Amino acid sequence: MKEYPEIRDFGTHIFLVDAGPVLLAPMSKKAQEEAATVLKKLGVHIILNTAVKDYSQGKVHLADGSVLPTNALIWASGVIAREVPGLPKEVIGRGRRILVDEFNRVQGTANIFALGDLCYQTTDPNFPNGHPQVAQVAIQGGQHLAKNLKLLEDNHPMKPFRYKDKGSMAIISKYKAVADLPKLSFKGFFAWMIWLFIHIIPLVGFRNKIKLAFSWFWSFVTNDPTLRLIIRPGKKRKGTLAEQGNLSNVGGKSLV
Numbered sequence: 001m002k003e004y005p006e007i008r009d010f011g012t013h014i015f016l017v018d019a020g021p022v023l024l025a026p027m028s029k030k031a032q033e034e035a036a037t038v039l040k041k042l043g044v045h046i047i048l049n050t051a052v053k054d055y056s057q058g059k060v061h062l063a064d065g066s067v068l069p070t071n072a073l074i075w076a077s078g079v080i081a082r083e084v085p086g087l088p089k090e091v092i093g094r095g096r097r098i099l100v101d102e103f104n105r106v107q108g109t110a111n112i113f114a115l116g117d118l119c120y121q122t123t124d125p126n127f128p129n130g131h132p133q134v135a136q137v138a139i140q141g142g143q144h145l146a147k148n149l150k151l152l153e154d155n156h157p158m159k160p161f162r163y164k165d166k167g168s169m170a171i172i173s174k175y176k177a178v179a180d181l182p183k184l185s186f187k188g189f190f191a192w193m194i195w196l197f198i199h200i201i202p203l204v205g206f207r208n209k210i211k212l213a214f215s216w217f218w219s220f221v222t223n224d225p226t227l228r229l230i231i232r233p234g235k236k237r238k239g240t241l242a243e244q245g246n247l248s249n250v251g252g253k254s255l256v
């Protein structure tokens, strides 16, 4: 709105369409309700239990037959793993994830391992439908596999991977977030503060932490994000970009 004040009066609507029955499905009911309440207050139209079928010629077609005219569609319906050539089809599961056993070993192989988002493991009793594709699963999986490889090297039996869920958080808007910790749930400003704190802690180096904290503080106080990409019309030049020896001039626009 600050950068494009002219869109304020366009009667713009934001629609959030989800095929599932709730927002933030993996989180607690409290977090789901808070997300819906905050977004509605911000004027977002929420459409649940409805899949997006198609987008063509400026129209989003929904499974119930309705159509939303728009030129701005943001598609955010999940992650598909990158194909790994050479693996048999039988070890590729949902979302192209690689099926692994309890030791993160690719099914049917002796010495190929897969971790994190890329793997699909159903042997963890608390996660029979696979782990969520989040950073903690990848981090813990990596640490666990490192220990297992050491065990393997020492001719000891490997230990099965069990994910320790330390909780989930989601930012919904400025000053509003939800946080599901193992024993407690928070929402609103306090959850938002926890979110900031937890994302600053793992940064390497005190200077980086202070720099990010200050940058965030400045953005929040001034409503002015520090990260900017300014695109200006540039002079048209003849020849290819390689011939010009100037790759910063893209499509007649210079990236400053």
Ligand SMILES: Cc1cc2nc3c(=O)[nH]c(=O)nc-3n(C[C@H](O)[C@H](O)[C@H](O)COP(=O)(O)OP(=O)(O)OC[C@H]3O[C@@H](n4cnc5c(N)ncnc54)[C@H](O)[C@@H]3O)c2cc1C
Pocket (backbone or CB within 6 Å): 082, 115, 116, 117, 118, 133, 134, 135, 136, 138
């Ligand atoms: C927009 C977005 C927001 C997210 N927010 C959160 C969040 O708030 N909290 C959270 O916990 N998780 C979040 N996630 C999920 C989180 O980023 C992933 O779960 C996590 O990064 C998985 O780690 P990984 O090591 O399995 O994969 P990645 O981090 O994706 O690492 C895979 C790496 O492999 C490289 N690669 C791919 N193919 C090849 C190849 N053929 N050869 C060599 N290298 C290759 C890729 O370039 C990449 O660097 C978010 C993800 C996205 C996309």
